Structures are given as structure tokens and as C-alpha cells.
Amino acid sequence: MFKQARPFVMLLMLLGCSQKPGTPDDALGTGGADSGSNTAGSAGDASGGHAGTISAGGNAGAAGSGGAALAEGGVYPLPLTSEDIIGLMKTNDTALPGAPNTSWAKGAIVVMGADLRGDVTPTWWQPNNRYLGDWPWVAPWFVIWNGPSHQAGLNTRVEVRNFQLFTLDPQGIWTKRGAPSIGGSAFARNLIDPISAPADARDEPDGGLSVRLDPSGDVFHGWATQLQVDVSNVRGVFVRCEAKLILGDPNAADDRASAHYVVSVGSDAYVYQGQQVGDFAPEGYNPGLGGSKFTLVGKEWSYVGWINLNSANSVNTSYYALPKPWITMTDAELKANPPPAS
Numbered sequence: 260m261f262k263q264a265r266p267f268v269m270l271l272m273l274l275g276c277s278q279k280p281g282t283p284d285d286a287l288g289t290g291g292a293d294s295g296s297n298t299a300g301s302a303g304d305a306s307g308g309h310a311g312t313i314s315a316g317g318n319a320g321a322a323g324s325g326g327a328a329l330a331e332g333g334v335y336p337l338p339l340t341s342e343d344i345i346g347l348m349k350t351n352d353t354a355l356p357g358a359p360n361t362s363w364a365k366g367a368i369v370v371m372g373a374d375l376r377g378d379v380t381p382t383w384w385q386p387n388n389r390y391l392g393d394w395p396w397v398a399p400w401f402v403i404w405n406g407p408s409h410q411a412g413l414n415t416r417v418e419v420r421n422f423q424l425f426t427l428d429p430q431g432i433w434t435k436r437g438a439p440s441i442g443g444s445a446f447a448r449n450l451i452d453p454i455s456a457p458a459d460a461r462d463e464p465d466g467g468l469s470v471r472l473d474p475s476g477d478v479f480h481g482w483a484t485q486l487q488v489d490v491s492n493v494r495g496v497f498v499r500c501e502a503k504l505i506l507g508d509p510n511a512a513d514d515r516a517s518a519h520y521v522v523s524v525g526s527d528a529y530v531y532q533g534q535q536v537g538d539f540a541p542e543g544y545n546p547g548l549g550g551s552k553f554t555l556v557g558k559e560w561s562y563v564g565w566i567n568l569n570s571a572n573s574v575n576t577s578y579y580a581l582p583k584p585w586i587t588m589t590d591a592e593l594k595a596n597p598p599p600a601s
Contacts, residue, residue, distance in 0.1 A: 366572025406519030420467025427495030443481025525550030
């Protein structure tokens with residue numbers, strides 16, 4: 260049974276929300292930190308327990324040549340190509356009703372990218388303790404929103420499943436980092452305030468989680484368990500999941516044509532497992548690696564994903580110290596060595 264996790268409030272605290280004056284609008288603040296909901300199973304997902312590595316040469320077929328051909332609903336069909344991934348880092352597929360005027364409400368963003376150190380946290384982020392050095396725990400997250408044409412009272416739900424986190428090492432090998440479990444909570448449309456009322460969310464038989472939203476209601480902010488990585492060996496970060504429109508009651512009306520759902524995914528870095536947002540007082544959140552555009556969901560399974568790409572719709576350039584060269588990668592680098600296709 261789906262249980263509402265204690266939110267580690269992975270918030271996209273961007274300009275126009277509740278930020279301090281002067282915070283740039285490409286800030287991806289992710290609040291974080293009550294990771295009590297992240298502890299179960301995390302130890303088994305530590306960096307020593309990978310699901311396998313895939314060499315750069317073995318990925319050559321993943322790039323594809325057909326471009327980001329969109330399937331029904333504007334979604335990115337399986338398998339995911341490098342051109343698809345580039346497309347996922349552009350502007351949102353639709354406007355987000357009720358969203359603040361911020362960069363994540365417009366498209367994909369990169370903040371810390373693949374440089375998982377406190378040294379490269381943004382200068383506008385001002386905690387009492389910046390925790391300079393490695394941040395080796397990474398937690399994927401997702402947000403489900405309704406588009407402008409979404410109707411109330413639908414039987415249609417949006418399901419997300421198969422969250423996967425990959426890191427790229429200096430030898431050009433992409434490694435899958437475990438299979439995190441997911442939870443989440445209802446949030447106000449500023450993505451700052453969690454809602455005490457339970458979300459209309461449920462577990463699905465295939466291991467996914469589905470959500471139903473009404474246009475006048477809240478949105479859903481979910482997260483996955485933290486996974487440990489070796490920061491010194493990270494040159495790229497890629498997170499993805501699958502999304503699809505499903506029927507809440509298969510014996511009731513099929514009203515998927517009246518549904519308008521979008522999903523964004525991203526990831527955050529943490530100093531230690533179970534980290535609390537109080538560690539970053541007075542900020543109350545920690546900046547994220549980045550987030551994808553909000554992507555339309557259709558009737559067939561498709562991917563939503565984020566990567567540390569320098570052609571993203573918005574890329575932060577304000578750092579406490581100089582970032583490593585691999586904080587972002589180019590489109591050409593991605594095409595030459597894309598993450599696994601499936």
C-alpha cells in the first residue's frame with residue numbers, strides 16, 4: 260500500500276517563490292532533508308552494489324538517427340535516444356497552471372550538474388555551513404502537474420515507474436546505480452509548501468506509483484531513495500523514469516483524451532544519508548543537480564529524463580568555487596557516448 264512519505268521537501272525554490280532577494284531565477288532549491296523516508300533500502304543501493312556497467316562502445320546504437328520523434332501526446336517513446344535526451348532538456352511542453360514565474364516553470368535547468376561538491380553550490384545559497392567537499396548521496400525526484408486543458412473528476416491517472424540513476428565515470432562508462440523505491444506528497448503549486456491532506460496516490464501492481472490531479476487542486480512532488488556514488492568518479496549524471504496515462508478504474512469511462520498531465524524529473528545531492536534540511540540553516544534547503552522540462556504524458560509508456568547538459572533551457576553559472584570541467588556536458592559529448600537506451 261502506498262504510504263505518504265515524510266517529505267524531505269525536495270523543493271524547487273526558485274525566484275518568484277520564497278527566495279531571498281537577489282536569488283537568480285535558475286536556482287533549483289531542493290529542500291530536503293528529512294530523509295527518514297529515504298533510509299529503507301538505501302544501504303543496499305550503495306555504490307558497491309551496481310546493477311552492471313555498460314561500456315561507451317556498447318552504447319553506440321543508443322544514439323539513433325531519427326531525432327526526437329514524438330509519439331502520441333508529445334511523449335518520448337522507448338527506447339530513448341540521445342536526441343530525445345537533448346529534447347528533454349529544453350522548454351516545457353506546456354504552461355503550468357498556478358506555477359510561479361520561475362525558470363523551472365519554463366524548462367529544464369542545471370544547477371550543480373555533475374560536480375557533486377559543496378564547493379560548487381551557488382553563491383546566492385547562503386547556509387551557515389556550506390559543507391565544502393563531497394556530497395556522495397544522490398536522490399532522484401519527480402513532479403507531476405496538470406496542463407491547462409486538464410479536466411476535473413477524470414478516471415485517468417498518471418503512473419511513473421522504473422526510476423533509474425546512472426553516472427558516467429572518467430573512462431566513459433555509464434553505471435546504473437541500484438533501483439530506488441519512490442514515494443511522495445501533495446504540494447502547493449509553488450512547490451514549496453507540502454500539503455497535509457493526503458494525495459490521491461496509490462501503488463500499482465507493476466511497482467509504479469500513480470497519481471490523479473484536479474485542475475483546482477494541488478500537484479504531486481515525489482522522490483526516490485538516496486543512492487551512494489563515488490564523487491571522484493562522476494563525470495555525468497542521468498536520471499530517468501517511465502510515465503503513462505492509466506485508468507483508475509478499468510471498468511469505468513476511458514477519459515484519457517481529456518487528461519493533460521506533464522512530468523519533470525531531476526536529482527539532488529546530499530552530504531550524508533538521512534541528511535536534514537536543518538543542516539543548512541537558515542536556508543532550509545539544499546540546491547539540486549537540476550531538473551528536466553515538464554514533459555507531456557500519453558497513453559503509451561515513454562521516458563522522462565534529466566542529464567547535466569550545457570544546452571539546457573537554463574544553466575546556473577553562480578558558484579562558490581570553480582566547478583570541475585565536467586559540471587556539464589555538450590550535446591556532442593552526449594551523442595558520442597549516450598546513457599543506456601533501455
